[in-house]
Amino acid sequence: MFKYQTFCILWLWLSALVFNASVVKEGDVRLTGSKLAFGGRVEIYHAGQWGTICDDGWDLNEAHVVCRQLKFARAKSVLTGENYDRASGPIWMDDMECKGTERYLHACTFKGWGITDCSHKEDVGVQCDPGGNSSTHVLLLSSTLDHSIALSDDLGELFDNESFCDLTIITLQTTDSTTLCAHKVMLAHVHAFNITKDTQNITVQVVPNCIPHFPSFIRYLYTRKIEVPFSSVQCLHWLASQFGEEQLMRDTSLLFSQVIPDDSTFETPVSLHEYALETNDFVLQENCVRYLVWNFQNFTTSSVWTQISDGLLSALLLRSDLVVPDELFVLKAVENWILNNVHTSLDTQVKLLSLVRFPIEQLTTQMMSNFSLYSTHKNVFNDNILKALQFNIQLLTSIKSRAKMLIDDVSYQPRIYTSSLWSMFFGSFSTPQIRSHGSYDTRYVTRYDSRYGYNDGRRRSTSVPYHSSSIFLDRRINWAADIFMNQNECSNRGMRCPSLPMASLQSYETNSFPGVVFFNKLLLVCQDKYVFEIQDFKNNMAVISRNATLSTTYPCPDDKNTFIFVVRPVYI
Template identity: 45%
Template sequence: MYLLWPLLFLHVSAARLSSFDVRLKQPKQEGKVRLVGDLPSSGRVEVYHDGQWGTVCDDGWDLAEAQVVCRQLGFPGAKSFMPGGRYGEGSGSIWLDDMNCKGSESSLSECSFKGWGITDCSHKEDAGVVCETGTNTTSNRQFSVDNSLGLSEDLGLLFDSGSGCDFRIKVKDDSEESELTFCVHSMILMFYPELNITKDSRTLTMDVSQTCHPHVSAFLRYLYSRQIDVSITSAQCLHQLAFNFGVKKLMEDVGRAFTLLLPEDNTFHTQVSMFEYGLRTGDLVLQENVLQYLSWNFEFLISSPVWSTISFHMMDALLRRSDLVVKDEAFLLEALERWIQDKGDEISSDQQASLLNHIRYLLIPVDKLYEMQFSSSVLHRNHEKLYLTGLLRGFQFNALPFSKIRKQMYNTSSEYLPRIYTGDEWSVIFNATTVKYPRYAYRNGYTVGYNYNRGYGQNNRIQTFSTPAHPSALYREQKVFWQAQVFLSSQECSNYGISCYSFPVARFLASGNQNMYTSTIRYSNRLILTCKNENNIFHVQDFKNDMAVIPNNSSMGLPNPCPDDYSFRFVVRPEYI
């Protein structure tokens, strides 16, 4: 059995662990849905979690999600899905965001989503559905009676009593100094094929670290009731037990608790260990959460001692991502070259070529493409053909209109999609009270840091600057002007004729001739929140209708480790359409 304790918490302070306790008790109505509207078959979707009803954001909301909701409520299916606001605004928590259902799930909470309460939405985006009602209105109509809510509690009591148990589970550790025995019901274990229980089986022996012995009983009870209390001190043991038993849903739910530790280790040892553990256990949710954090903090990862030790699998996964926060693509290529050089013979020639194919040469500035021709790096010499092919495609991308090369791009669409490039040419940064740049400054020939008004307060949270319309050489001399603002109160919002309901809130407006490019270029801009003293990016979000409402700590994917001392970076991300 893999021991998670030394992997995950060696680099996290004991003080942090002792003060951290997550209770994930599942209420009896957990995951139920309801519709709020004038008709029983249509309305705003609400879901029950953690003892209260909350809404669902319409990001990613489609007919597949609507089908799941309607069938969960007992309707034949869904007629249509409704965007936010059609059935009014809800209140309380927004429980689900970025939903991704296959359409075959039995409940909405079985679909893929960010995590309970993790959202950047407002209640203006509360999703709704219209369900099919069927045509049977005769006396033969059937009504659903569902008394299953008490089943979980009853099965939990059955485990507690041991009444009628017919199967013994022996739990021991490698030293065999400690052994536990539990009497359970083989019928329950039949639901878990990983155990290979047959009708003739009577015992099962499990090798479990003695450290995890206190949590085995709670885990076995979960197999009956599907309810469990999870704290950070029990999470690693429960996750490993869930892996051994093949209980994927519990493994993913517990894995989300691990992500709360991600900002705690600036050396990145913990994050790298968590990813490798996620690979071994096949926990895709844990892998994704770690990769997202490392993508946001990629430049800090590069400068850390752990950089040269990360595996090929992690590097491959990172280079595939578009949410990588990095100065520019050329900087990323240089970092990859150094990493491969440090690895030496550990990385085969085929693996090197595979990683190089993830570099987006099309988005490397044309002047740096020119300089790369004369590079003397070992990687360049070993893979000259790959480099030359990438350079050629990069020059073509800069020299030809996108309409000319669009058809060839569809098969390799990620090649021309930007990552989150934070070079001075494409971003501006300031904190809640002080602008980083002077009131008048020039950068690469473009004006930045100009405030329209004198004085302090809100004026220190407004900047205008300009960027090229697109990184391509065809558009570099064509400017788009931007205004970045951060509002801290409703009065500040009112001064600009807008309504704000939570704070802080950021606005990122384009002005000038950007409408000239609407048929060719779209701007998928990002807001980045960074701890100023710790160099820790803990939140990245997009802008909706030029606005970005900063979530509170409970609705962020990661906890805010510096609630009073973080900076705002506005990033322009042009991409061809």
């Protein structure tokens, strides 16, 4: 029986839910400034003000403390060099050192409150792992469940028993209708229901396929807890979007990541992206776009490539995490799309061509004249070639004068280039080629199998230019890549591995050029088919997860991975 005492507690709980009341206390942390689910810039509350934290000294130990303080299972990665929303508060902490077992971030060692030599460009972020499992049923919990587990069970029992109902929900179908017994106090916070004290019945329109899942959705509004079979993911997501349940919409968005890689035709991520635009789901939009940019090379060979909208194509071309052999490949892909969409306006064509990063590729007029679009858009091509030339002249002048050149234009920033000039496969220095069926050609790639380990040595080396600019092409820097499977291997290389396995990519050269820094990347490729995770190198190290279904952005069911080490020089 639903007791009066529980009813009073319910009113207090609803008040906190409706008015979003929360008490912030000293040492609290939060993640802000990013559209990533469970990730963002780390901020800590001190002296009555939120402030950021410098990324100096950060690794997974510090990230684990933040994520556990926020009630997540663990940290997934440390985020550095991200373009967050502008932070206006102080930088509270610098030179952090955590053991990884602290309950609160401020219990770790650091310089002192507000003592730092960093700027907000060095604000650290983390990506947390919400936990879960890879079975066909996934439990989604709201943030309030940590304090209301028993109450949630009572509310679920109230809904199931249909006790003390004072509201009838009528769901309309094509030829029939169904009713649900409910309680106004539980649903008053749902603005779409427009419930007042005099309301006795409400009528809702639900698409036919989602009628069977509607009772589960209403029960979620009581308990903030729900089991989600994959067969019901889209319906629950749609219901959440229609009735303003952002937490449920965000959590179900993440489940779509489990099915996106299953479709080698790329129709699923493209269709889901269109659906995400209709429902204004930014998390789902990001999940779809990220998969497409990470697997752009395969995507451009699919039948759906020429059918995508110019809006989606623009969104892909704006990304610096676009994985391609080189910028010339991007230009060819854009030309292919334009030639297959002959009704595209000239203004749109110019916009798309302008998103190609000409300064990175060192494209020449002679090379451009071989493109079919050159005669139509000669001014666009020539203007961008001139822009590349100006960049090189300014860069050379800057280096000679040892002055720093300010570069804000994204055209001067590299993407993730996998050509042999910038990347290493384990077992080969060759470029990943696309076969006719759209998989990576890894005949010479060392595979990692969780049962047997690696089938040859785990160190590779290469020499790359200091920068893609033509003035650096004859000035090279040597890099060594390792994968460590145990602590002995780490120690033998003079490394400290906070987790295993770990990847290392480092240069031992001391000569450097002003303004050139390296934001190197590790690409994990599943079954030679698709990139399912990209890790940043932090202090020359990157984490490799064995249990991909739990700890990576997209699942890789059997842990048979290949690796691409990418050297990524950036002039800042």
